Amino acid sequence: MDLTLYNTYSGQKEIFVPVDAEHIRMYVCGPTVYNYAHIGNARPVVVFDTLARLLRKLFPKVTYVRNITDIDDKIISAASEQGKKINFITTRYTNQFHADMAELNDNGPDIEPHATDHITEMIKMVECLIEKNFAYVKEGHVLFSVKKMKDYGKLSSHSPDELIAGARIEVSSYKNSPADFVLWKPSSSEQPGWHSPWGRGRPGWHLECSAMSEKHLGETFDIHGGGQDLIFPHHENEIAQSVCAHSGAPFVNYWMHNGYLTVDGEKMSKSLGNFYTVRQLLDEGWDGETIRLALLKSHYRQPLNFSLRGLQDAKSELDRFYRVLRGHSLAEIINFSSESQHSTIEATLKNDLNTPGAIHQLHGEASRLFRLSNNDQSTLKLKNQFFKDASLLGILQRDPEDWFKGNNKKSNDKIDMVFVEDTIALRNAARARGDFIEADRLRDILSAKNIMLEDNVDGTVWKVGEGQK
């Protein structure tokens, strides 16, 4: 079965035909680093990480580029509000972003270019656009002349005429036409800036992605991803810049956009203030894998209504999955080398990254394994396959016992393992002699400490109960 992807540019699902089947190239718009990443920022990270995992399975080489935007007016204002240097802000939130996304099992990109490391490339691209008469200089600004670009607006289904007619804001004096956008703008003495042929200034927002994708992936590459809100104007303008600078060479073959995340049915946005940061959820004790699964439970193009109940559901599903693996350590499961079976999960994901369908398949596998309910070598092989399938989604990467005992949680109070094990031993001794009153008393003692016991055929296992998440 072929890999099919929904292409925003054509508005339909298409069979994926790479530029070079030996080397897939993908660019995804990364964060502007001036604040903690919220759960909506995490969605494209998780979605495209999952896509990257699939691509790496299907093709011999994948280069995944995700940028860091470290020069932007929002960063400038955040720095001045907090009385900190720009560099302090960008370094701090870049590190925070990395730490948070790692918790979500994001493998990260192969190349993570920073905008400020590519000013030279950006200036060169602007010069090229001026030279080819797609851009003009006015009042210290360099602007892209939208009407010079034949297909401008195709990605977002807008015509330049509509955009001009719909312009809601007052047109700046330096624009020849309301739809024109800034490639380079002047900086005041207190704003960060770089020397350029047009004076000291800084790049417009869209320029970095055009310049950095060209440098790291070439003029034409396979996939460009990001959130739906980037379709216009960001990606539209990227296309304009790159196609015109490259004398009409195709820029991106497949445009992929993830849907919005809503909270209580409303778009989550910084301006509305109705957002959860990833850090906040982690600190509350939600596991990164739980957050990741909650994000993958709906298809990437669908809107996702984020809720605590959704997280709780994801947690319950992961409990079920880890219960399948329990009885073997993660190392045993990983190291059990076996021929990779035909994976139905892979086939499901090849249908436009159908992660909910893949999760469904995982539940099917889980049910089959539960019915076997023995822990010999043959089930170890099945667990190995189950683990591999789950790994495509980037979940089930922890040791099962650690998952249930909360060992991966930083925020948990230390559990006294010796006390727990001793109490279980005492209780089992009581059970063996038929003293169920004592057995239940010991169970209650542990229960009060949020330790839940399960008596299985192989013995008694325990887990941290709900409330600790």
Next chain:
RNA sequence: GGCCCGGUGGGAGAGAGGCUAUCCAGAGGAUUGCAAAUCCUUGUACACCAGUUCGAAUCUGGUCCGGGCCUCCA
């Protein structure tokens, strides 16, 4: 105003012309010293109105409702 998406059972959420989605929650049963876990069974789903079709939740047209973009935003 223009342009996009959507509306599926208590909740989440796939599917996509005829075949049980699945998970969570609920009910009944099996199992268990008791539990938990697991297994089995189970409930009223496809916004509305027409049309196409032997057959539509799935296609077409319209209606209503919701969200988004057109301005910084994943």
